[in-house]
Amino acid sequence: MTTSNNTTVLISGATGFIAQHIISQLLAKGYKVVGSVRSTQKGEGLVKIFENSNFSYEVVPILEKEGAFDEVLKKHPSATVFLHTASPVTFEVEDNEKDIIIPALEGTKFVLKSIKEHAPQITRVVYTSSIVATGTPAQISSPEFKGGEDTWDSISYEEAKENGVNAYFGSKTFAEKAAWDFVEQEKPNFTLSTINPVYVFGPQNAAPKTRELNSSAQIVASVLNATDSVPSIGGAFIDVRDVAKAHILAFETEKAQGKRFVLTNSVFNGQTILDIIVANFPQLKDKLPTGTPGVSISGPTAFNDKNAKSILSIDYISLEKSVVDSIKQIIDI
Ligand code: NAP
Numbered sequence: 001m002t003t004s005n006n007t008t009v010l011i012s013g014a015t016g017f018i019a020q021h022i023i024s025q026l027l028a029k030g031y032k033v034v035g036s037v038r039s040t041q042k043g044e045g046l047v048k049i050f051e052n053s054n055f056s057y058e059v060v061p062i063l064e065k066e067g068a069f070d071e072v073l074k075k076h077p078s079a080t081v082f083l084h085t086a087s088p089v090t091f092e093v094e095d096n097e098k099d100i101i102i103p104a105l106e107g108t109k110f111v112l113k114s115i116k117e118h119a120p121q122i123t124r125v126v127y128t129s130s131i132v133a134t135g136t137p138a139q140i141s142s143p144e145f146k147g148g149e150d151t152w153d154s155i156s157y158e159e160a161k162e163n164g165v166n167a168y169f170g171s172k173t174f175a176e177k178a179a180w181d182f183v184e185q186e187k188p189n190f191t192l193s194t195i196n197p198v199y200v201f202g203p204q205n206a207a208p209k210t211r212e213l214n215s216s217a218q219i220v221a222s223v224l225n226a227t228d229s230v231p232s233i234g235g236a237f238i239d240v241r242d243v244a245k246a247h248i249l250a251f252e253t254e255k256a257q258g259k260r261f262v263l264t265n266s267v268f269n270g271q272t273i274l275d276i277i278v279a280n281f282p283q284l285k286d287k288l289p290t291g292t293p294g295v296s297i298s299g300p301t302a303f304n305d306k307n308a309k310s311i312l313s314i315d316y317i318s319l320e321k322s323v324v325d326s327i328k329q330i331i332d333i
Helices: 017-028 040-050 070-075 096-118 162-187 215-224 238-251 270-278 283-287 306-312 317-333
Strands: 010-012 032-037 055-059 078-082 124-128 191-195 199-201 234-239 261-262 266-271
Touching: 017 040, 017 191, 017 234, 017 238, 032 040, 040 055, 040 270, 040 306, 055 261, 070 096, 078 238, 096 124, 096 270, 096 306, 124 162, 124 238, 162 191, 162 306, 199 215, 199 238, 215 270, 234 238, 234 317, 238 306, 261 306, 266 270, 270 283, 270 317
Parallel strands: 010 032, 010 078, 032 055, 078 124, 124 191, 191 261, 199 234
Antiparallel strands: 234 266
16 A cells, blocks of 8 residues: 655646646545646646645656656656546647647557656556546446446547547547557556546636636536536546546556556536536526426446445445535536
């Protein structure tokens, strides 16, 4: 079991929605944290948010460049844990391969190579993968799909280049597979664990005015902004604070080494989120559509998340709390 005493954790993509919660929880547990960001301005923004001498940042402007992390790794010989969260989280880009697939895939391969070559003291790597690496879009939205921790999206590289959604599914699948292949073939000093969450909701770690809402948080906001009809959205959700906790347990817990963890709580659709908003913020009722309150939903409830349930055993935050905390934060701003 790794403990916080004198442990330094490196985390890529420190500005991210999920990464900021991971950093907050790490700092609260007494870890020292070094976050990689794409610019000094972004790093200084985080220094103001965390206000903690145990947090510092390093600028790594381009993920998909061989040796991009070499200097950072050499500069922090006390780091023994690396959390790789940085990856494009978008479906709308000019070039699907260049803007989504390559940074995710090459970025992951290069960072693992750098860790092996320059930071042999790093014994734990956690990669933030996704449910999208476990099945096709049709599979992972089906109530019948029983895959997850033991399955893979079958998408090919050529299919992944076809559109933004395919590119995102492909990027997470190829990068996660490459990470497992690296460990098997290169036998580095570190063990790997991956976190594969479904849609991640919940409040931002810091007030959203400091950063655009990330793609999944925009789903909840889209219901708040609906006027005529209930947005046609749906799937399975997990709260960001549970996703952050899982990353930390994944490197702290001996049994978590070498495992994939699917994180999923309950299903949602536009109406479920709307019903939660109306019940908890009655002052907003008149400006929102009515839809069909209480309508039953079907969605992916049968994922294989046995590792997460038995090894991480997190008592998940409910959809209601997650939505209420997010809406409160949006209203405050
Ligand atoms: P996010 O807020 O958009 O964070 C993404 C992070 O990656 C940011 O720090 C961003 O830096 C960085 N990044 C993006 N493209 C990059 C590039 N080309 N080079 C270097 N850094 C880059 O999204 P998030 O939701 O926290 O996602 C974090 C991780 O969780 C991702 O790996 C994502 O695939 C995974 N995930 C997310 C969800 C979800 O529903 N949110 C679900 C499953 C898995 P900038 O701030 O500089 O842009």
